[in-house]
Amino acid sequence: MAQRPTGYRGQGFSLRGEKDRFVLPPLFRKVFAELGDEGTLCVAKDPDFPCLRVFGLSRTDMFEDILDKEEENAVRRNLDYNRTVRSTKMWVFTEVPYDKSGRFTLPPKFCKVGGISDNICFLGGGNFITLWDLDALKGAGEDWEDQYELCLAEAEEARTKAAAKAARK
Numbered sequence: 001m002a003q004r005p006t007g008y009r010g011q012g013f014s015l016r017g018e019k020d021r022f023v024l025p026p027l028f029r030k031v032f033a034e035l036g037d038e039g040t041l042c043v044a045k046d047p048d049f050p051c052l053r054v055f056g057l058s059r060t061d062m063f064e065d066i067l068d069k070e071e072e073n074a075v076r077r078n079l080d081y082n083r084t085v086r087s088t089k090m091w092v093f094t095e096v097p098y099d100k101s102g103r104f105t106l107p108p109k110f111c112k113v114g115g116i117s118d119n120i121c122f123l124g125g126g127n128f129i130t131l132w133d134l135d136a137l138k139g140a141g142e143d144w145e146d147q148y149e150l151c152l153a154e155a156e157e158a159r160t161k162a163a164a165k166a167a168r169k
Contacts, residue, residue: 006031006034006035007031007124007126007127008028008031008055008124008125008126008127008128008129009027009031009124009126010025010027010028010124011121011122011123011124011147011150011151011154012024012025012026012027012028012121012122012154013025013119013120013121013122013151013154013155013157013158014119014120014122014158015118015119015155015158015159015162016117016118016119017103019105020105020106021103021104021105022103022104022105022106022120023101023102023103023104024041024098024102024103024104024122025102025122026102027124028102028122028124028129029098029102031056031124032056035056035058035059036056036058037056037057037058037059039097039098039099040056040057040095040096040097040098041054041055041056041095041096041097041098041104042054042055042056042057042059042060042093042094042095042096043093043094043095043096043106043107043110043131044089044090044092044093044094045110045113045114046114046130047089049130049132049140050114050115050132050136050139050140051114051115051130051131051132051133051136051137052110052113052114052116052130052131052132053128053129053130053131054122054128054129054130054131055093055127055128055129057095059127059128060091062127063087063090063091066090067083067086067087067090070086071083094107094110106120114131114133115132115133115135115136116131116133117133117135119133119134119155119158120132120133121133121134121137121147121148121151121154121155123147123151132151134148134151134152134155137151138152
């Protein structure tokens, strides 16, 4: 029986913490481990949405197949397709290390282009994870409303925990 491919699934939330670090949720760390991608996030601007895209280095093995399918689809539909442009957009990413607890520092340029402020909503999308600022997700339209509501609930819980922790100090 063939093994099902591992995909990024579920959702998570992280506030910007000490030393400007965010935390990759455990559910996603598990998938990175299953893929042999522990310790490195590949971060890029999402080509379609006002967010970032994250994946493990093993996903680059799929890039040529993805490009082939996109090109075939464009030809079949008589649409323009510039493989060089699309390939460049796929391969332009930055490797960001994370520790065993999932903590990582997002480079400021990615915070700027991805619209990330003091929080990240992680949304699993199969081959990739999208990273959204809660406000950007709220404004992304009705296709994203359910995801916004779920992330909002996680955000409220995380902010309550952070406030309780700060009060104990």
